[in-house]
Amino acid sequence: xxxFLQLLVGAVTLGAIYxxxxxxxxxxxxxxxxxxxxxxxxxxxxxxxxxxxAGTLHLPFSLVVLAAVVVVGLLFLAxxxxxxxPLAKRNATLTSMVMATLALSMFLQGAAELIWGRLEQAVPSxxxxxxxLVGGIVIVPHYLVVVGTSAVAFLAMFFFFRRTLTGxxxxxxxxxxxxxxxxxxxxxxxxxxxxxxxxxxxxLGGLIIGPxxxxxxxxxxxxxxxxxxASMLGGLGSLPxxxxxxxxxxxxxxxxxxYVSSAYxxxxxFLALMLILFVRPAGLLGSPLVTGEHF
Amino acid sequence: xxxxxxxTVATAVLVVLLFSLPLLPLTxxxxxxANLIAISAILAMSLDLLFGYLxxxxxxxxxxxxxxxxxxxxxxxxGIMSFWLATPVAMVVCGLVGVxxxxxxxRLTGFYLAMATMAFGxxxxxxxxQSVDLTGGPNxxxxxxxxxxxxxxxxxxxxxIVGNYYYLLLIAGIATYLFLRRLTSGRxxxxxxxxxxxxxxxxxxxxxxxxxQITIFGLSCAFAGLAGSLYAHLILYISPESFTxxxxxxxxLAVVFGGIGTIWGPVIGSAILTILGELTRSFxxxxxxxYAAAIVFVIMIVPHGISxxxxxxxxxxxxxxxxxxxxxxxxxxxxxPAAALPSFEAxxxxxxxxxxxxxxxxxxxxxxxxxxxVRAGEIKALIGPNGSGKTTLFNCISGFEKADTGRVDxxxxxxxxxxxxxxxxxxxxxxxxxxxxxxxxxxAENVLLAGQRVYRASLVGTFLGFSEATRAERENIAAAExxxxxxxxxxxxxxxxxxxxYGRQRILEIARALATNPRLILLDEPAAxxxxxxxxxxxxxxxxVRDRGVTILVVEHNMAFVMGLADSVVVLDRGRxxxxxxxxxxxxxxxxxxxYLGTSPAEAALDA
Numbered sequence: 001x002x003x004f005l006q007l008l009v010g011a012v013t014l015g016a017i018y019x020x021x022x023x024x025x026x027x028x029x030x031x032x033x034x035x036x037x038x039x040x041x042x043x044x045x046x047x048x049x050x051x052x053x054a055g056t057l058h059l060p061f062s063l064v065v066l067a068a069v070v071v072v073g074l075l076f077l078a079x080x081x082x083x084x085x086p087l088a089k090r091n092a093t094l095t096s097m098v099m100a101t102l103a104l105s106m107f108l109q110g111a112a113e114l115i116w117g118r119l120e121q122a123v124p125s126x127x128x129x130x131x132x133l134v135g136g137i138v139i140v141p142h143y144l145v146v147v148g149t150s151a152v153a154f155l156a157m158f159f160f161f162r163r164t165l166t167g168x169x170x171x172x173x174x175x176x177x178x179x180x181x182x183x184x185x186x187x188x189x190x191x192x193x194x195x196x197x198x199x200x201x202x203x204l205g206g207l208i209i210g211p212x213x214x215x216x217x218x219x220x221x222x223x224x225x226x227x228x229x230a231s232m233l234g235g236l237g238s239l240p241x242x243x244x245x246x247x248x249x250x251x252x253x254x255x256x257x258x259y260v261s262s263a264y265x266x267x268x269x270f271l272a273l274m275l276i277l278f279v280r281p282a283g284l285l286g287s288p289l290v291t292g293e294h295f
Numbered sequence: 296x297x298x299x300x301x302x303t304v305a306t307a308v309l310v311v312l313l314f315s316l317p318l319l320p321l322t323x324x325x326x327x328x329a330n331l332i333a334i335s336a337i338l339a340m341s342l343d344l345l346f347g348y349l350x351x352x353x354x355x356x357x358x359x360x361x362x363x364x365x366x367x368x369x370x371x372x373x374g375i376m377s378f379w380l381a382t383p384v385a386m387v388v389c390g391l392v393g394v395x396x397x398x399x400x401x402r403l404t405g406f407y408l409a410m411a412t413m414a415f416g417x418x419x420x421x422x423x424x425q426s427v428d429l430t431g432g433p434n435x436x437x438x439x440x441x442x443x444x445x446x447x448x449x450x451x452x453x454x455x456i457v458g459n460y461y462y463l464l465l466i467a468g469i470a471t472y473l474f475l476r477r478l479t480s481g482r483x484x485x486x487x488x489x490x491x492x493x494x495x496x497x498x499x500x501x502x503x504x505x506x507x508q509i510t511i512f513g514l515s516c517a518f519a520g521l522a523g524s525l526y527a528h529l530i531l532y533i534s535p536e537s538f539t540x541x542x543x544x545x546x547x548l549a550v551v552f553g554g555i556g557t558i559w560g561p562v563i564g565s566a567i568l569t570i571l572g573e574l575t576r577s578f579x580x581x582x583x584x585x586y587a588a589a590i591v592f593v594i595m596i597v598p599h600g601i602s603x604x605x606x607x608x609x610x611x612x613x614x615x616x617x618x619x620x621x622x623x624x625x626x627x628x629x630x631x632p633a634a635a636l637p638s639f640e641a642x643x644x645x646x647x648x649x650x651x652x653x654x655x656x657x658x659x660x661x662x663x664x665x666x667x668x669v670r671a672g673e674i675k676a677l678i679g680p681n682g683s684g685k686t687t688l689f690n691c692i693s694g695f696e697k698a699d700t701g702r703v704d705x706x707x708x709x710x711x712x713x714x715x716x717x718x719x720x721x722x723x724x725x726x727x728x729x730x731x732x733x734x735x736x737x738x739a740e741n742v743l744l745a746g747q748r749v750y751r752a753s754l755v756g757t758f759l760g761f762s763e764a765t766r767a768e769r770e771n772i773a774a775a776e777x778x779x780x781x782x783x784x785x786x787x788x789x790x791x792x793x794x795x796x797y798g799r800q801r802i803l804e805i806a807r808a809l810a811t812n813p814r815l816i817l818l819d820e821p822a823a824x825x826x827x828x829x830x831x832x833x834x835x836x837x838x839x840v841r842d843r844g845v846t847i848l849v850v851e852h853n854m855a856f857v858m859g860l861a862d863s864v865v866v867l868d869r870g871r872x873x874x875x876x877x878x879x880x881x882x883x884x885x886x887x888x889x890x891y892l893g894t895s896p897a898e899a900a901l902d903a
Contacts, residue, residue: 035406037544087594095352096594099551102544103590110583118580217580225417225540232410267421270414277411278399 002136007258008251013143015250016150017209021227022234022242023157024201030174030237031194033094034084037101038076039202040224041108045072046203047215048116050123061126065149068207069200076199077192079104085188105220112217123210146208153204154243161239170194174237202227226253229273235286244285248272313465317458326457332569333464334526337471339549339561341518346547347556348479349511350491351404354543355396355412358419359516361538363389363523365423365430368439368533378442378449382524386517393516397509416543423535435534442528450529460529467525468562471518475558478514482757482768485744487511489733495695496731496804500745500811501719548586552593554600563601646671646815646846647692647723652701652711654684654691654870661687662698663870669815674837674847676857676878679867680890685850686728688867689817693725694718706814720748724808725817728850730800734793738784738803741792742775745810750774775810782806782836798829802836809840816840818849822856834860858882866890 025039049068053059059067083100125142132139161167173180173190181187206215206223213219226249234245249269256265276283316329342356367385370376376384400411423430430436441448442463450460479487486507489497494504527533545568553564571589575582597604647669654662661684669675679685690696692703694715703711710718719725724745733741750771752764779785782802787795795803801821808816821837822830834856841847851857857864857878864881866874868890874881881887 035409083591083595090598092594092598095551095555096598099548099590099594102548103587103594106583106590107587110580110587113580113583221541225413228410228413232407236406263425264421267418267425270417273414274400274411274418277403277407277414281403281407 003258005135005137007254009137009139009143011251011254012247013146013212013250014254015247016147017205017212017246018223018226018230018249019243019246020150020153020201020205020208021223022230022246023153023239024198024205025227025231026237026239026242027194027201028198029231031170031191032084034101035098036198037098037224038079038104038108038220039198039227040220040222041105041112042072042076042199042202042220043206043209043223043227044112044215044217044220045075045108046206047123047210047219048112048206048217049203050207050210051116051121051215054124054126055122064126065204065207068203072203073196073198073200076202077196080192080195105224109217109220116215116217118217120214120216123207123215125211140212142208142211146212149204149208153201154239157239166193226269229269232273232283233276235283238283238285241283241285245283248284310469314462317461323457326461328569328573330457330461330464330529332566333461333468334522334529335546335549335565335569336562337468337525338519338522338546339553339565340471340475340558341515341522342546343550343553343556343558343561344475344479344518345512345515346550347558347561348484348487348491349508351401351508351512352409352547353412353512353515354409354540354547355416355419356515356519356546357538357540357542358416359389359393359519360523360526360542360546361419361423361533361535362392363520364527364533364538365436365523366520367524368436368527369429371440371442371528372436372438374440378440378524378528382521385524386520389520389523390513390517394509394513396516397512401505401508401512413540413543416540420535420539423538430535433535435532436527437532439527439531439533441531450531464525464529467521471521472558472562475518477758479558482747482752482764483754485733485736485740485747488735488740489744492733492735493731495727496733496807498695498715499693499719499725499727499731500807501716501748503714503716548590552589552600554602557600557602560600560602563605567601644671645669646706647848648702648704649688649692650702650704652688652691652698652703654687654696654698661870662691665701665867665870665872667865667872667875669846669848671814671846672841672844673862674841674849674860676861676864677848677850677867678852678854678857678864678881682869683867683890684870685867686819689725689819689850692718693723693817719811719813722812722814723817724811724813724815726801726804726808726819726821728819728823730797730804732792732800732804732807734791736792737789738792738795739772739775739779739788741803741807742778742810743771745807746771746775746812749810749812778806778810781839798825801825802833805836805840809845813845815846815848818847818851820850820852822851822853830856 021039021043024042025036028034028036028039046068049071050064053064053067054061083104084097087096087100125145127141127145130141132141161171169180169185170190170193172183173185173187177187180190205227206219209223230245230249231242232245233248234241234243252269252272253265256262256268260268317326321329338356338360342353345351345353363385366388367378367381370381370384371378375381396412396415400408400415403411424433426432441450443449444459444463448456449463450456478484486497486502489500489502490504490507497504497507526537549564549568550561551564552567553562554560567589571585572582575585578585593600599606645668649668650666652662652665653660665684665688677685677688687696691698691711694710694713694717697712701711702709705718705721705723708721710721710723713721733744736744750767752761752767756764776785776788779788782805784795784799784803784806787799792800792803801824805816805818805821818837822833825833830853837847837849837860849857849861861878863876864874864878865872866881866884866887868886873886873890874884876884
């Protein structure tokens with residue numbers, strides 16, 4: 001039983017991180033129907049910002065969080081304005097847009113390697129490393145930071161979408177950009193906002209996974225595919241879906257490694273993803289209206 | 296477009312150049328590079344079939360490439376069979392795995408299919424690493440036997456031998472190219488493009504869209520397997536890192552670089568990416584930056600890939616030469632419409648009968664015990680207020696939706712809940728409320744495609760260009776031209792269907808339905824969005840169609856249109872039939888008037 005609870009603690013922690021990456025992915029998808037291959041690399045960049053600001057410069061954690069979110073958010077916003085917008089203006093295909101995010105992914109990975117080197121680096125946690133013992137279960141203090149950060153981010157987003165006009169305008173843009181334009185919403189600024197938020201949440205996920213897994217330029221791909229899986233499992237474009245999907249991926253990975261074999265934990269995640277897609281393509285919490293697009 | 300002669304000469308020069316490559320003073324390394332390009336070209340071409348023609352993205356292609364490599368390598372290394380047999384076997388294995396994945400996965404499209412294939416690719420990668428007994432695990436499979444040709448090794452350390460393998464790859468590459476070109480042009484090409492453009496419309500002209508999608512997916516995977524076997528027997532060592540998700544992305548990149556949907560574009564894309572990869576290999580992290588810059592260059596500067604760029608250049612050259620591009624479209628059409636058209640004997644027998652048909656969507660009873668008949672040779676109108684279930688009824692009759700209970704008989708055959716393509720093949724064609732054309736096909740091709748089942752030829756015969764297939768195609772073309780002349784669309788034969796104005800698109804949809812040689816056509820609001828003049832023209836057109844013996848069942852809101860056209864009218868209200876008779880009877884029916892105009896409370900009380 002204590003084994004089970006021990007694994008559960010790890011699973012929820014990991015799940016909270018995947019949920020954040022899926023949240024960013026969903027935001028970007030909801031507003032622009034874009035499959036962002038760079039999502040994992042944006043998270044990696046968040047972790048790298050942590051390496052420098054928290055590791056080398058020893059800045060306070062709140063400041064590091066702010067910097068990571070703002071820097072990466074602005075970077076993806078700049079990518080949107082500098083690459084995606086011009087492409088959209090030329091009536092580029094969705095394929096071109098997706099390829100552009102692939103280019104960003106490669107660029108970020110290459111650039112990170114040039115700046116920070118190829119090796120794994122530690123990201124310091126804002127809390128100590130002395131484990132807490134709660135009823136026989138070991139809890140690394142940083143786990144609480146992870147779960148807390150993720151919870152705050154999701155609560156903020158729930159509030160944003162349910163209670164603010166901007167949040168509702170953003171949802172409207174995702175559903176029907178033309179109609180949104182007709183009622184006076186500027187879809188361009190809405191997409192820009194989602195890009196900033198989408199990049200920011202990815203960075204947050206990367207920054208808080210850093211103290212658990214280390215940070216390295218090549219960590220993005222694995223985060224991206226698990227973020228995709230979380231997003232699809234929960235329901236593409238759905239906010240609670242990102243949370244649920246993230247937790248499921250965290251559970252599958254941790255319990256798969258704990259009870260089956262760590263070698264197969266990824267395969268288990270993606271097997272589950274395939275089954276969900278075959279049985280309920282919209283995901284567990286997504287709207288069952290699946291819209292397929294040609295690339 | 297280049298003229299045909301110039302194209303032939305250019306192709307011949309290219310082929311001679313490719314075959315004489317090993318005779319040039321190239322280093323062994325450069326020849327090896329040519330071999331790698333050939334293999335990645337086969338992989339990219341196989342992906343283009345799926346991505347460029349069927350419009351579906353697979354992120355598992357490197358996985359299938361790996362399945363082919365491991366399957367062939369295991370067969371030859373364990374001495375079970377020679378390379379020459381192992382390669383086709385590996386292709387079949389890959390094709391079958393592809394079909395097995397495709398059966399559930401191809402119910403998804405676009406982004407969702409991309410995610411499902413990504414998941415499958417990652418699972419395959421895990422299996423390559425973990426099945427240590429079979430694949431050698433992370434260390435890979437060593438000591439693969441070199442393929443032999445009449446007792447001599449085809450690959451080995453000497454330069455001459457590298458050149459021999461190059462010939463093998465060149466032949467395999469050209470064969471793949473020719474096969475895929477053939478498959479994606481003519482009759483089969485039209486079918487693939489139609490399924491991509493609109494699965495609904497494709498089913499409505501009798502195409503089994505599932506079979507087409509699964510076949511193309513399987514073939515695409517089989518050719519990925521061919522590339523895999525060729526790769527394993529070139530390097531003689533394979534390890535999981537050649538078959539990862541990243542490799543799938545690179546294959547996709549080669550397709551986009553070269554130009555989607557061209558088959559030859561991805562060959563160029565593969566060459567560029569392979570060479571770029573080799574040139575920048577020593578730059579470490581900068582290599583990724585080069586790739587990123589190259590992608591941005593392609594999508595920004597040459598959005599249709601390198602092949603698109605070359606086509607534009609070639610187009611400019613030939614325009615200077617006088618240009619031949621528009622000649623085909625200007626060809627006069629001298630086929631007489633009536634002569635070539637098949638016609639049916641019109642009788643007064645019942646052609647379609649519907650009994651007790653019901654359909655429920657969740658809490659909404661869309662159709663309730665619906666029954667009516669359509670007699671052969673008549674124009675019957677189905678009218679009713681918005682939301683009364685007309686389109687649902689159409690869909691249930693034509694197989695696009697499954698009715699819960701009831702019976703539909705068509706030409707004496709029970710057809711309820713048959714697949715839409717089967718009902719279409721039985722002689723029932725239809726149009727859609729929202730026009731469903733094959734937008735990437737020309738006006739002529741839209742109709743030709745629909746006629747393919749009438750003027751049919753065996754697939755093999757078509758593929759090999761047998762005379763019976765050529766004759767069927769010629770007859771199909773003549774019939775299509777006749778239909779298009781009758782529809783007044785013959786001026787626009789070689790325009791993309793998407794460029795027609797809305798009213799003409801509606802007419803084309805009907806002409807396409809007629810090309811399937813139907814006994815009955817269902818038209819869903821054909822006059823919607825037409826002005827009075829256009830509606831009158833349409834009514835004339837439909838009368839001519841009826842006079843040829845094609846029975847028509849039409850849903851329409853335009854009452855003047857309906858009452859002037861229809862021989863009989865059936866009225867649907869909230870999922871029930873409330874009247875069935877001649878236009879005059881129906882117009883004076885109090886129930887119908889109430890359904891359209893509503894009743895005052897006093898009248899309602901009287902009725903009760």
